[in-house]
Amino acid sequence: MEKIKSKKNKSKEKAFQSETVKKSAPEQNEVPIKDRFYVLTDEMQPLTYMLASRNTRRFPLMHFDGKVNRALRYARNQKSPFEDEQDGNAILEPIMFEDGSLHVPANNPVLQQFLELHPLNGKAFKEVDNSLDAKVEMDTLNYEVDALIAARDLEIGMVESIARVYLGQNVETVSNAELKRDVLVFAKTQPKDFLNALDDPMLRLQNTAAKFFSESLVILKNNNKDICFNLKGNKNKILTVPYGEQPVYILASYLQSDEGIETLKMLEKKLKD
Numbered sequence: 001m002e003k004i005k006s007k008k009n010k011s012k013e014k015a016f017q018s019e020t021v022k023k024s025a026p027e028q029n030e031v032p033i034k035d036r037f038y039v040l041t042d043e044m045q046p047l048t049y050m051l052a053s054r055n056t057r058r059f060p061l062m063h064f065d066g067k068v069n070r071a072l073r074y075a076r077n078q079k080s081p082f083e084d085e086q087d088g089n090a091i092l093e094p095i096m097f098e099d100g101s102l103h104v105p106a107n108n109p110v111l112q113q114f115l116e117l118h119p120l121n122g123k124a125f126k127e128v129d130n131s132l133d134a135k136v137e138m139d140t141l142n143y144e145v146d147a148l149i150a151a152r153d154l155e156i157g158m159v160e161s162i163a164r165v166y167l168g169q170n171v172e173t174v175s176n177a178e179l180k181r182d183v184l185v186f187a188k189t190q191p192k193d194f195l196n197a198l199d200d201p202m203l204r205l206q207n208t209a210a211k212f213f214s215e216s217l218v219i220l221k222n223n224n225k226d227i228c229f230n231l232k233g234n235k236n237k238i239l240t241v242p243y244g245e246q247p248v249y250i251l252a253s254y255l256q257s258d259e260g261i262e263t264l265k266m267l268e269k270k271l272k273d
Contacts, residue, residue, distance in 0.1 A: 035103065035105050036112055037104075037127065038101065038103075038115060038125050038128065039097075039100055039102075039128050040097055041125060046100075047098075047100075049096070049100070050094050050096055050097075051097065051102075051120065051125065053073065053074040053094060053095045053114075054071075054074070055072055055073060061118070062119070063082070063117045070082050070084060072118065073086065073090065073092070074092070074095060074110070074114045075091055075110075076093050076108070078090055080110065081114035095115075115127075140191075143192055143195065144188060144191045146191070147187035147194045148187050148188055148191075150194070150198060151183050151184050151194065152184065154183065156180075158198075159183050160207075161206045161210060161248075162183050162186070162194075163179045163183060164206070165197075165202075165203055165249075166186065166193075166197055167183075201256070205252035205253075205255055205264075206248050206252040208252070208255070208264070208268070209249075209255060211271060212251070212267050212271070213247070215271060216230050217230060217267050218238065218267070220241075220247060221237075224241065224247065225240055225241055226239075226241070227241060227250070227251055231270065239251075
C-alpha cells in the first residue's frame with residue numbers, strides 16, 4: 001500500500017525521535033499477554049502512516065537503560081527490541097498504521113515491547129486500552145446516575161442551599177421548579193462535585209439555618225442587620241450580620257462554633273416540636 005506521509009509529519013517525527021526516552025525496558029513477564037491496539041494522536045492523522053522501526057542517523061531510535069543509550073530495532077524474527085541483542089539474521093518489516101490504528105496480537109510481544117520503548121510513544125501514537133476506557137466511562141456514568149437520583153429526591157430546603165452556595169443563585173427570586181431544574185443540571189454535569197456537596201457539613205448547616213428562618217424560629221431585625229430569636233419568652237439578639245453577607249450563611253457559621261452549638265441543639269428541638 002502506498003505510504004502517505006506529509007513533510008509536516010516527517011519534521012515532527014524527526015523532532016520527536018531525537019528525544020531520548022528515559023524509562024526502563026519492560027520485562028516480558030511483567031507485561032500481560034494480550035492483544036494491544038494503538039492509534040495515532042491528533043497531531044498525526046494521515047490515512048496510512050509508517051512508523052520508523054530502526055535506528056538511523058536521520059531518525060535516531062535510542063533508549064536509555066539507566067547506563068547507556070541503546071539502539072532500538074524491530075525485527076519480527078528476534079526476541080528483543082534492542083539491536084545489540086539481535087543476531088545477524090534479523091528480518092526487518094515496516095510498522096504500518098492503517099486508518100490511524102495498529103493492532104498488535106498477543107503472539108507478537110517483541111513489537112509490543114518495541115512500541116512501549118519507542119520515542120514517539122505518547123506523542124505520535126498511543127496505546128488504547130478499551131477495557132480501562134470502559135471502566136472509566138462506567139464509573140462516570142454511575143456517578144451521574146447516583147447524583148441525579150440524589151438530586152431528584154432532595155427536599156426544597158436542600159435544593160435552595162445547593163443553589164445558594166454552589167450555584168450562587170438568589171433563591172428568593174426564582175421558582176422552585178427553576179431551582180430543582182438547575183440543581184439537576186448541576187448533578188448531571190458535575191456529579192462528583194454535587195455528591196461532595198451533599199456531604200458538606202457546612203451545606204447541611206445552612207440548610208438547617210434556612211429552616212430556622214422559614215419556620216420563624218429566628219428572624220431578622222434592625223433593617224436585616226441582626227439575627228434574633230423569635231421564641232415565646234426569648235426575643236434576644238443572636239448575632240449581627242456583617243455587611244454584604246448572607247444571614248443564612250452567617251447563622252450557619254455561628255451554629256457550628258463552640259459558642260453556637262447549644263443554640264443549634266435548642267432550635268433543632270424546637271423544630272421537631
